Amino acid sequence: MASQDTLRQPLTLTDEDLNLTFHATYTDTVNPFKISVKEDFVEQTRLKASLTRFIDTEFQPPNDQLEYTDGPPTHAAKTIAFYWANVYDWRAVEDDINTQLTQFTTIVHTPHTAYKEPIPLHFVHHRSPRPDAIPLLFVHGWPGSFLEVAEIIHLLTHPPDDSVPAFHVVAPSIPGYGFSPSPRAPGFGYRQAGAAFNTLMQHLGYKHYVAQGGDAGDFIIRYAAVDFPDAVVSLHSNFWVVPPTDEDLKNLKEGNSTSEEVEIIRRLGGFSSKRWAYGQLHQTRPLRLAHAMTDSPVGLAMWIYDVLVSCIEEENVAKIWTPDRVITWTMMHWIPGPYAAFSLYKHGAADGAISMSGVENLPYVKQPVAISQFPHDIWYRTPLEWAKRNGNVKWSAVHEKGGHFPALETPEVLAGDVRQFFGNAEESGTKVFK
Numbered sequence: 001m002a003s004q005d006t007l008r009q010p011l012t013l014t015d016e017d018l019n020l021t022f023h024a025t026y027t028d029t030v031n032p033f034k035i036s037v038k039e040d041f042v043e044q045t046r047l048k049a050s051l052t053r054f055i056d057t058e059f060q061p062p063n064d065q066l067e068y069t070d071g072p073p074t075h076a077a078k079t080i081a082f083y084w085a086n087v088y089d090w091r092a093v094e095d096d097i098n099t100q101l102t103q104f105t106t107i108v109h110t111p112h113t114a115y116k117e118p119i120p121l122h123f124v125h126h127r128s129p130r131p132d133a134i135p136l137l138f139v140h141g142w143p144g145s146f147l148e149v150a151e152i153i154h155l156l157t158h159p160p161d162d163s164v165p166a167f168h169v170v171a172p173s174i175p176g177y178g179f180s181p182s183p184r185a186p187g188f189g190y191r192q193a194g195a196a197f198n199t200l201m202q203h204l205g206y207k208h209y210v211a212q213g214g215d216a217g218d219f220i221i222r223y224a225a226v227d228f229p230d231a232v233v234s235l236h237s238n239f240w241v242v243p244p245t246d247e248d249l250k251n252l253k254e255g256n257s258t259s260e261e262v263e264i265i266r267r268l269g270g271f272s273s274k275r276w277a278y279g280q281l282h283q284t285r286p287l288r289l290a291h292a293m294t295d296s297p298v299g300l301a302m303w304i305y306d307v308l309v310s311c312i313e314e315e316n317v318a319k320i321w322t323p324d325r326v327i328t329w330t331m332m333h334w335i336p337g338p339y340a341a342f343s344l345y346k347h348g349a350a351d352g353a354i355s356m357s358g359v360e361n362l363p364y365v366k367q368p369v370a371i372s373q374f375p376h377d378i379w380y381r382t383p384l385e386w387a388k389r390n391g392n393v394k395w396s397a398v399h400e401k402g403g404h405f406p407a408l409e410t411p412e413v414l415a416g417d418v419r420q421f422f423g424n425a426e427e428s429g430t431k432v433f434k
Helices: 039-050 074-086 090-100 153-157 190-203 216-227 246-253 259-274 277-284 286-293 297-308 314-320 323-334 339-350 411-423
Strands: 012-014 025-027 031-033 103-108 119-126 134-139 167-172 209-213 232-237 365-373 391-398
Touching: 025 031, 039 074, 039 090, 039 297, 074 297, 074 323, 090 323, 103 190, 119 153, 119 190, 134 190, 134 216, 134 411, 153 167, 153 411, 167 190, 190 216, 190 339, 209 216, 216 232, 216 339, 216 365, 232 411, 246 259, 277 286, 277 297, 277 339, 286 297, 286 339, 297 323, 365 411, 391 411
Parallel strands: 025 103, 134 167, 134 209, 209 232, 232 365, 365 391
Antiparallel strands: 012 025, 031 103, 103 119, 119 167
16 A cells, blocks of 8 residues: 555645745755845845834843843843844855855655644755764754754764764754744644654665754654654753652752752752743743744844853853854844744643743653753753653763853864764664664
């Protein structure tokens, strides 16, 4: 009997079909892609930035530690708006990305999930020259994009010598981010993204592969591992989320927690009470927020900027989060419109991934898992006993520098962790590639 894939008619979707702000064609085959945002949209964006209306009075004290009580300050918004309107050169950025990253588009289908719509995807694919290279799926999070892979991809595909493992790297854009068009129907969450990316890896000829992710990327690769155990060999996560149990909280109250447990519960409590408001809004009323952010590039930039500067080494803020990079990262949400990326939180909650408190309830991963932890992220110094509750954790690294975007901020460190774990063929299961 013919399969659904055999019976399906070849499909082509263009930017006109999908009402996109950039030129693109998506088909069932894999096609080379270069970013080309439509000129009228680029100019409209510059004009909107120039017309930004600013808040004239702030009720928060100046603070050099970037811990603003009410949110990012007006002077930051003015800096971004002026730069965007008068200095920022999208065409130069576009050219740089197209030169640095080899990109493609395709359409995948996930008929075995509840999401039945075709899924047009944009992705980066760099193959290593090494014949023994391991296929690696690299998945970004929010408010990142496929650009998170830019500083680390060459380290992974071209290691210094043959004693270090090499990787064929595939870095897709989650639908609704960058140049993967937004889902056209409700119900696309982390689990559906995991299914779409697994289908992509199979299309590319990678029957088996390893995966790396942080933030939403961690949730996506976990679901891929659980739902496709014959394809996903092992995982590396830099955002391994594990909630404290009722017993953990009881031990804390009774003074029976370890210092490590006390610290992680304190960190989570501080994040939930002071930093998680954006996630709760994404999760409950994403359209309410999207109406405002879809029409204000600087407003969207400040929504994103507040997260960017709060989870990185303070000494690196000015060096890494330049106006150019803040705007470019914002463009990856502004170009498709931010609604789909916001609502991914809501549909992810429907999968059971996110609770109202921001604590995760994700499925257990049976494949080997490695985790890397960085001090300027939420989940830092997670007790190993806790980490093992959510997966078959074989390896853990706790670093003294870095934050939520290690592929950008500390790419050599993250690449080193990825190489070390997947390079241990027995422990990580990568002996299947030998």
